[in-house]
Amino acid sequence: MTRFGDHLATGVLILLLLAAWEVAGQLKLVADGTLPPLSAILLRLAAEWREYWPHVAATLYTASLGFLIGNAVALAAAVSFCLWPVAERVFRGVNIAAFTVPPIALAPVLVIALDGETARITLAALLVYFPTMTAALAGLRSADPRAVDLIRAYGGGPLRTLWLLRLRAALPAILSGFQVAAPAAVLGAVLAEFGSGARWGLGTFLLGSLGRAEPDRLWGIGLTATAIAGLGYALSATLAARTTSLNRAVNIGITGPEPETANEAPLRRALLLAAAILMPLLIWQAMLFWADLSPIIAKTPMGVIDYLITGKTAASAQTRLLAALAETVPITIAGMLLGLGFAFALALLSFAAPLLMRALLPFALVTQTMPLVALTPLAVLILGRGITVTLVITISVTFFAAFVVLAQGFAMIPKAAFDLVDAYGASTLRKVRLIAIPASRQWLFVAARLALPKALLGVMIAEWLATGKGLGNLLNQSRGYLDYGMIWTVAVVSILLSVLLYQLTPVLEWVGRSDRRVR
Amino acid sequence: MQGLPLQFTNVSKAFSIKGKALPVIDNLSLDCPAGSFTALLGPSGCGKSTLLRLALALESEDSGSLRIGGDSPRSICRSGAVGVAFQDAALLPWRSVEENIRLPFEVLGRKRPDPEKINGLIELVGLKGFEKARPGELSGGMRQRVAIARSLATEPRVLLMDEPFGALDLILRRQMNLELQRIWSAKRPTTLLITHGIDEAVYLADRVIVLSPRPARVLADIPVSFSRPRGAELLRDPAFHHVCDRIAALLDPETSAASAAAETAALDAAPVAAPAKAGTTA
């Protein structure tokens, strides 16, 4: 089919899906009108445009600055980690913490420590950092080892290899990182506005509209946020598509081995692990020292230990925490497996039926930027307050990043690999089984790394806003009681829990490792 | 610019696969004098490419030593004196033919070569008109020719080539052989050519080294002394075929042991007269 035909078909499909929405809205098919018809949302939006625009401008400003700063830091970090693999291991704890810290728990603390605007930009940047860093690092390391050899054969060192080969080879991966980062920046900005008492911003606007039980207004704000994020996404996606086709290796590609850790001295390994664990604590302590805050609001690591283990609050705190964990942990694991499975299914769909996928993508994007805080009340109306709503919200937070990485992975599979099976007349299904799935394995691990810690965030948001259970609820209550000790404790425990989940990926990787040393 | 001597002395190398040691090169010594042309033949998987990677400091030897012009391979490679064409073309897919050929200069931090020279090389390998094409738009053989041009671009004093003509048709292969001979005769880089083509090896080289199956040892060292320049008529020379047949016998597992013993005996008896009593010797 021609390119034009492709676009046309995608457009028609999108229109069909929009029409279905309109009909469902008009007939109040979804939970008694919680899903208003599209026309009603847009009409309302048009009528209230004047009210929107200062909010839009504020969010756009915060999100773009957060996007720029977060990506700059992420790229610098990825390059350093590629050049000095030891640095990656020392900073592993920091990386995971930056990724897993629940933004809603962090926002109030940041607002106390920094001034409002800086706090919001910091949060947006924080959400941007991890997806770009991981994708860029994977990209830098995925450079064709034969080309690496060539450059080394001419005496090129790591810096030349980086400059002439790795950076360029990583471009598609970096851009796919941006694709995830763009919606994340908007989400970060909106969440920060939501939790920081800002005067302007879509988050503030949303907060003011929540009480009014007007689904069309909520959807209007959500769609506006989506449009902003969609713009960033589309830009990165366009650039990514251009570079990917050029980057496809001409021969069947071989990825370089990951830095060797198998036969490392146990002492060295233990030291690196200790450094990885201590590093976030060090930074935590240093930031508080620098911000110079009252120890009642700002708990240091020792403060948290005192609160949870040695102080007089310990007994009560432990009981509440354990009860919350017992509710949160099982559902988090279920949610993350479902989210990852869903992402893989979508990526396969986008490979087998690219047209359908391109039509669905804008709708998938909505779930990313339609702020969860706005989505959750709607989800509750549709799904009730049971386990389903938690799972659905968890899937919706986890799948997107994983999906983008996997789809990119499928797109990077060299042509020669498919030519080979095409020559034997393989069906699409067989191509998926023989080539796409095995070849995307390394990307599956990147995807899992992105998805796993996010699962906890999804569960906590759902618990906070919908089910009133577990860790999320505990955090919400503590905010109400100004129980700063518990706020910090929950943040720390949720990070530790995510680190634990994150450590599951190397185990998976080890299990799936059979064909690594090909040259 | 003279070639640099290349010396492997008692080199051994083993890889470990799943914890088990796989000896690939076993106490191998090989001395390529400055400006010589050596062809390396051996069964697939015997360790030829590994030998080349050792000479490029891409792998390190377990024991023994490796010297290029009396220096370590690493420092010689850094100086830009070595040109290499790998078994895979290893082109950067986002660079055009021109830009790929120019790559070594950028790696070495030299200033851009003048475009005339690059064009000359492109013409030499028969890719005129494809200067701006990307590797994805070339055939397998064309990509290999880009790699050959790239290996020659820096006017190396040591030229290491790993089956550079593997993907070319017979006619083109002959043509490339001629070009390589011409370049070698003019600049006299010390050349080590890995190939599976026995006739190609004999046609081009001063000396053919036959390696044993893995782990690689030198099975036979056969001097080839046909006069140069060698033309197409050499291919019809019975003496030429005689040398080729001897090498084929060495490579065939059925006859290999006996032939190797005979070679050694012949070498011991009359080290100079042994090679094909070739009528064409100058």
Ligand SMILES: Nc1ncnc2c1ncn2[C@@H]1O[C@H](COP(=O)(O)OP(=O)(O)OP(=O)(O)O)[C@@H](O)[C@H]1O
């Ligand atoms: N990086 C590596 N790790 C483990 N084993 C390796 C590695 N590189 C090569 N080998 C092994 O070393 C042996 C020799 O490989 P090499 O590539 O040198 O063979 P070759 O003589 O060039 O073969 P061919 O003619 O087929 O190119 C092979 O058995 C291969 O399995």
Ligand SMILES: [Mg+2]
């Ligand atoms: Mg080889």
